Amino acid sequence: MPAKSKAQQKAAGAALAAKRGDAKKSDLKGASKEMEKSMSEKQLEEFASTKHKSKPEHVAHR
16 A cells, blocks of 8 residues: 555654664654554555655645
């Protein structure tokens, strides 16, 4: 599943770093904290590696 925005991609990258032990889990906030808890490392890799050339910075909530 690809990320829908650059912000979502960045959050996934932060969560992935924490899950791998490269960053402290206690430093995570908001979406990245929830992503780290609820997603597998493989899912986070897919979100974080999405091409971001045509992605908006943020996606509006519905």
